[in-house]
Amino acid sequence: MAHRxxxxxxxxxxxxxxxxxxxALGLETWQIADLLQTSEQSVLTxxxxxLRRSGCRDAQELSVRALEECDHDLYDESRLKREMATLxxxxxxxxxxxxxxxxxxxxx
Numbered sequence: 528m529a530h531r532x533x534x535x536x537x538x539x540x541x542x543x544x545x546x547x548x549x550x551a552l553g554l555e556t557w558q559i560a561d562l563l564q565t566s567e568q569s570v571l572t573x574x575x576x577x578l579r580r581s582g583c584r585d586a587q588e589l590s591v592r593a594l595e596e597c598d599h600d601l602y603d604e605s606r607l608k609r610e611m612a613t614l615x616x617x618x619x620x621x622x623x624x625x626x627x628x629x630x631x632x633x634x635x
Contacts, residue, residue, distance in 0.1 A: 535592060535596060542573055543573045545563060550586060574589075
């Protein structure tokens with residue numbers, strides 16, 4: 528009997544998943560906090576909880592797992608788009624505030 532892999536999208540809360548994705552994209556904790564409109568301490572809590580829930584040893588392993596799952600199309604596409612849409616909205620607000628071009632496509 529084959530076992531089905533439980534993905535990070537299924538394992539983590541929405542906020543934890545968004546945090547992990549942003550970490551995997553190379554953002555620092557303060558940048559993630561700004562995008563998610565929360566404190567840096569909350570971001571660290573999301574990451575620690577994500578490590579515990581996922582069984583990953585460290586942030587690097589967690590990031591690699593998120594990227595590999597995405598690369599292997601293991602995420603439900605409609606749910607992934609929903610989760611990432613909030614990040615796109617936040618990124619566009621930050622770009623607008625900074626005077627940069629408001630056209631950013633994080634999730635296509």
